[in-house]
Amino acid sequence: MTKMAIMGFGVVGSGVYDIVTKNADTITKKIGEKLEVKYILDIRDFSTHPGADLFVKDADVIARDESVTLVAEAMGGVTFAYEYTKKMLMAGKSVVTSNKELVSKKGTELFKLAEKMGVSYMFEASVGGGIPIIRPLVNCLAANKVESIYGIMNGTTNYILTKMFKENQSFKDALSDAQRLGYAEKDPTADVEGFDTMRKISILTALSAGCELDDDKIPHEGITKITAEDVLCAEKMNASVKLIGYSRIRDGKVTARVCPMIIPSDCPLYSVEDVFNAILVTGDMVGDVMMYGRGAGKEATASAIVGDLMDVVRHKGKFDKNFSWEEEKEGMFFEPSEEENVFFVRCDKTKDEAKAVFGDVKFVEGASCAFITEKMTEKAFDEKADTLGGVLSKIRVYM
Amino acid sequence: MTKMAIMGFGVVGSGVYDIVTKNADTITKKIGEKLEVKYILDIRDFSTHPGADLFVKDADVIARDESVTLVAEAMGGVTFAYEYTKKMLMAGKSVVTSNKELVSKKGTELFKLAEKMGVSYMFEASVGGGIPIIRPLVNCLAANKVESIYGIMNGTTNYILTKMFKENQSFKDALSDAQRLGYAEKDPTADVEGFDTMRKISILTALSAGCELDDDKIPHEGITKITAEDVLCAEKMNASVKLIGYSRIRDGKVTARVCPMIIPSDCPLYSVEDVFNAILVTGDMVGDVMMYGRGAGKEATASAIVGDLMDVVRHKGKFDKNFSWEEEKEGMFFEPSEEENVFFVRCDKTKDEAKAVFGDVKFVEGASCAFITEKMTEKAFDEKADTLGGVLSKIRVYM
Numbered sequence: 001m002t003k004m005a006i007m008g009f010g011v012v013g014s015g016v017y018d019i020v021t022k023n024a025d026t027i028t029k030k031i032g033e034k035l036e037v038k039y040i041l042d043i044r045d046f047s048t049h050p051g052a053d054l055f056v057k058d059a060d061v062i063a064r065d066e067s068v069t070l071v072a073e074a075m076g077g078v079t080f081a082y083e084y085t086k087k088m089l090m091a092g093k094s095v096v097t098s099n100k101e102l103v104s105k106k107g108t109e110l111f112k113l114a115e116k117m118g119v120s121y122m123f124e125a126s127v128g129g130g131i132p133i134i135r136p137l138v139n140c141l142a143a144n145k146v147e148s149i150y151g152i153m154n155g156t157t158n159y160i161l162t163k164m165f166k167e168n169q170s171f172k173d174a175l176s177d178a179q180r181l182g183y184a185e186k187d188p189t190a191d192v193e194g195f196d197t198m199r200k201i202s203i204l205t206a207l208s209a210g211c212e213l214d215d216d217k218i219p220h221e222g223i224t225k226i227t228a229e230d231v232l233c234a235e236k237m238n239a240s241v242k243l244i245g246y247s248r249i250r251d252g253k254v255t256a257r258v259c260p261m262i263i264p265s266d267c268p269l270y271s272v273e274d275v276f277n278a279i280l281v282t283g284d285m286v287g288d289v290m291m292y293g294r295g296a297g298k299e300a301t302a303s304a305i306v307g308d309l310m311d312v313v314r315h316k317g318k319f320d321k322n323f324s325w326e327e328e329k330e331g332m333f334f335e336p337s338e339e340e341n342v343f344f345v346r347c348d349k350t351k352d353e354a355k356a357v358f359g360d361v362k363f364v365e366g367a368s369c370a371f372i373t374e375k376m377t378e379k380a381f382d383e384k385a386d387t388l389g390g391v392l393s394k395i396r397v398y399m
Numbered sequence: 400m401t402k403m404a405i406m407g408f409g410v411v412g413s414g415v416y417d418i419v420t421k422n423a424d425t426i427t428k429k430i431g432e433k434l435e436v437k438y439i440l441d442i443r444d445f446s447t448h449p450g451a452d453l454f455v456k457d458a459d460v461i462a463r464d465e466s467v468t469l470v471a472e473a474m475g476g477v478t479f480a481y482e483y484t485k486k487m488l489m490a491g492k493s494v495v496t497s498n499k500e501l502v503s504k505k506g507t508e509l510f511k512l513a514e515k516m517g518v519s520y521m522f523e524a525s526v527g528g529g530i531p532i533i534r535p536l537v538n539c540l541a542a543n544k545v546e547s548i549y550g551i552m553n554g555t556t557n558y559i560l561t562k563m564f565k566e567n568q569s570f571k572d573a574l575s576d577a578q579r580l581g582y583a584e585k586d587p588t589a590d591v592e593g594f595d596t597m598r599k600i601s602i603l604t605a606l607s608a609g610c611e612l613d614d615d616k617i618p619h620e621g622i623t624k625i626t627a628e629d630v631l632c633a634e635k636m637n638a639s640v641k642l643i644g645y646s647r648i649r650d651g652k653v654t655a656r657v658c659p660m661i662i663p664s665d666c667p668l669y670s671v672e673d674v675f676n677a678i679l680v681t682g683d684m685v686g687d688v689m690m691y692g693r694g695a696g697k698e699a700t701a702s703a704i705v706g707d708l709m710d711v712v713r714h715k716g717k718f719d720k721n722f723s724w725e726e727e728k729e730g731m732f733f734e735p736s737e738e739e740n741v742f743f744v745r746c747d748k749t750k751d752e753a754k755a756v757f758g759d760v761k762f763v764e765g766a767s768c769a770f771i772t773e774k775m776t777e778k779a780f781d782e783k784a785d786t787l788g789g790v791l792s793k794i795r796v797y798m
Contacts, residue, residue: 019542019684029609030541030721124539130685132531132539140523140531142429143418143705210428268691271670285418285702286529286692292667293688303684306542314721322429322713 001034002313005062005093007084008075009042009055012098012125015302016072017051020309027306031313038068041084059084063091070312072305073097082106089113089121094317096308098125098301104199108212111324119317121324122308127200128153128277130300131293137207137281138322144283146208148248150261150398153200155275155296156184156191157223157243161260162273164231165240171226183275193222194243194258201245204279205256206325209249211332213256219336220258229346230393233370239264241395242272248339255334262344262397269398337379345385346370346393357388372397400433401712404461404492406483407474408441408454411497411524414701415471416450419708426705430712437467440483458483462490469711471704472496481505488512488520493716495707497524497700503598507611510723518716520723521707526599527552527676529699530692536606536680537721543682545607549645549660549797552599554674554695555583555590556622556642560659561672563630564639570625582674592621593642593657600644603678604655605724608648610731612655618735619657628745629792632769638663640794641671647738654733661743661796668797736778744784745769745792756787771796 004020006013020027020037028034039062040046040054049055062068071088073095075081081102088095089110097103102110103123114121124134128151137146152158156178163174175192178184190196198220205213223243234241239262247256263270268290272278277295282288294300345361347354347369354361354369361371370393373381385391403419405412419426419436427433438461439445439453448454461467470487472494474480480501487494488509496502501509502522513520523533527550536545551557555577562573574591577583589595597619604612622642633640638661646655662669667689671677676694681687693699744760746753746768753760753768760770769792772780784790 023542023544023684026544027542032720130540130682131688132535132690135539136531136535136690139710140534140703140706141529142709143422143426143702145422145425268670268675271667276667283529283702285422285698285705287696287699289530289690289692291531291535291688291690294686297686299684300686303542303682304539306684307539310541311538314719320713321431 001036002070003036003038003068004070004072004309005039005041005068006037007041007059007071007073009040009044009046010074010076011298012301012305013040013072013074015298016074016305019299019302019306027310031310033313035309035313038065059087063087069093069317070309071095072309073099074305075099078102078105085110086113089117089119092117092119094120094312096122096305096312098305100126100199100203104202104215107203107206108325108327115319115321115324118319120312120319122312123203124308125301125304127203128279128291128293129295129297130303131277131279131291131295133204133279133291134207134323136291137204141281141283141286141289144285146249147282147284148246149201149204149208149279149281150244150246150269151201151204151279152242152269152272152277153245153279153295154191154197154243155277156188158272158277159183159275160192161223161226161241161243164226165235168228170228171224192224194220197243197245197258201247201256201258205247205254208247209254209325209332211326212328213254213333214328217333218256218258221260223260226260227393230395233344233346233364233367234262236364236366237262237264240270242269244398253334254332255336255339257336260395262395264398267398338377340375340377342375342397342399343373343381344370344393344395344397345373345391347388347391349388353388357384375399400435401469402435402437402467403469403471403708404438404440404467405436406440406458406470406472408439408445409473409475410697411700411704412439412471412473414697415473415704418698418701418705426709430709432712434708434712437464458486462486468492468716469708470494471708472498473704474498477501477504484509485512488516488518491516491518493519493711495521495704495711497704499525499598499602503601503614506602506605507724507726514718514720514723517718519711519718521711522602523707524700524703526602527678527690527692528694528696529702530676530678530690530694532603532678532690533606533722535690536603540680540682540685540688543684545648546681546683547645547647548600548603548607548678548680549643549668550600550603550676550678551641551668551671552644552676552678552694553590553596553642554676555587557671557676558582558674559591560622560625560640560642563625564634567627569627570623591623593619596642596644596657600646600655600657604646604653607646608653608724608731610725611727612653612732613727616732617655617657620659622659625659626792629794632743632745632763632766633661635763635765636661636663639669641668643797652733653731654735654738656735659794661794663797666797737776739774739776741774741796741798742772742780743769743792743794743796744772744790746787746790748787753787756783774798
């Protein structure tokens, strides 16, 4: 039998408890032993919960108990989650997490500590909720050099954009809708401004590149500036707009960015709607591979955590270097302003004025002055946009 | 260093050699040691190949060489591949394969042998080419009870169906096209009659159910009977037709089938086109998850084989029971005639005659007499169809 603890009994933590209880037979059959929750760490009062006896308020109770070898961290945030994760790893316990912020900010240090202690620190649930992505990337695509990753990794913004497209809602109305349905937080900043997506692409990029990518190195913009006119132009081009976290690895150099992106209908990301997520990975051997599903939610995220827990039991908590990365290496990252993209532009100038500055562009039919540029660096684009006297919309195009 | 052999130097086998050679640095970095091809088994003449020295014609040379611990089988077929795989396992070598026919027909026996010898027998490449599916199913979704699997797992038929939809080609013309482009074999039976898909769904079902599913227990039909009228009706319903291999697991009983299926546009399988494959898995916790990519091709399939090889090296060839299944259990399988489905029907009767037999059906607007039935057993459907005096088309509907 393996005894475990759950840290944080919110949506995800209680989901972990539910699955370990409900699917106990399946789990025992697959890992060859029982998985038992011995403690749940949460400072709130759960005295009426059926598992009330399991609750503790002091992390040291868990850390000191040598019979507990495995901990699921579902606390969220960095402050306490960081402190307690370190405490558990230092006590020789493997930790499994869904905490994207902690993994993206402190992963490097926590992997080192786990390796030193000879235990695991696993994070499948931190990106894409229940969608298999970390393990496919590390194991199934192991023979590949990953060339790029493009992900729709935030259900809230994808729901909002879907509403803007399907029902011609404004951003504001779609956001209200999402808030009413519980898909968006009261303060939606982390989602709509792209912070959540930034943490996830930071994790996938670090994993693929083998070294940390400081969040400051990832330029990010959200979807708040997308207008009804942009939506109309995208539709005219048979395309949709998605909030994309992407990274590209070329000649050993890495670039990553979070931004809204025009997705043409022949890209498999085009038809990913509502709260669904999808991550499109291009490997030098396998070509395009996409993983799709619900990127959030209690049971989906908990399913990924329990999958990791089971894997840790099967491998007796052994640290696997492939599920980690090292410190940032100098010269590893591409200067964002030198990165090349194709841009969609809306402006209040004439087509002739636009052509005079941007050259041979493709105009969107039926729109006053909207066009797609040729591939150019971010820097070159910004200079041209300045020359033109500014643009109304600038959205990168998936290519 | 790990020394390996490749059995069969056709499309996939030579792909394995190419990747192991080309991405040697990536591989070494990830598994912590060099992976070296010591032998290639093929009876044909490769004396002008750069690796000509590696070729042998006698499998015993490989079996006897104790320095070789790992073998990639890319021979295809059952006769020799079966014999040689057994030989290698009995010699204490782990084997990795892309051979869907061998895994579906002889998997149970080969897993037993591998377990007895304490080595691995891995088969990620046998379903969906380079698409991660076996490992996500076994590891990432481990905490789930798998409820159903629906897969587009044959690129040839999906290419043909896409042509029939997008360019209104007949089945015959689309097949000729596919043959001209090398997407279909000269004798296309295995693809268009559903045998290839049957082997793949047999593997996924056995893996999910934990026990073998005799191919004879999987009713299968291909796409040769799909007509232009069916395509037209599907379009009117905003749906497509795909060749689907599916299995459903309910109350511990399993049912599996291969057949063309009407896929409505809100199902993520709807937009999987051309030679692309996708597998939609529903778990009781995670909900719907889909894996998408190229289901065949030299490099994609070889990429999955090399991924498995690397995993075997990392786990020192240790047998993992989760990547296997046991003999068929009595009472495990649902009688196909008792299985429930919703059906699309085209017939040469009047709407009133159809209603008199099938009750409250939904007619396809603008078609003479085509409709969707309520959910009913296969047996009930066949009886009603008989009463009606036969139908022109009977296609199951994804639900």
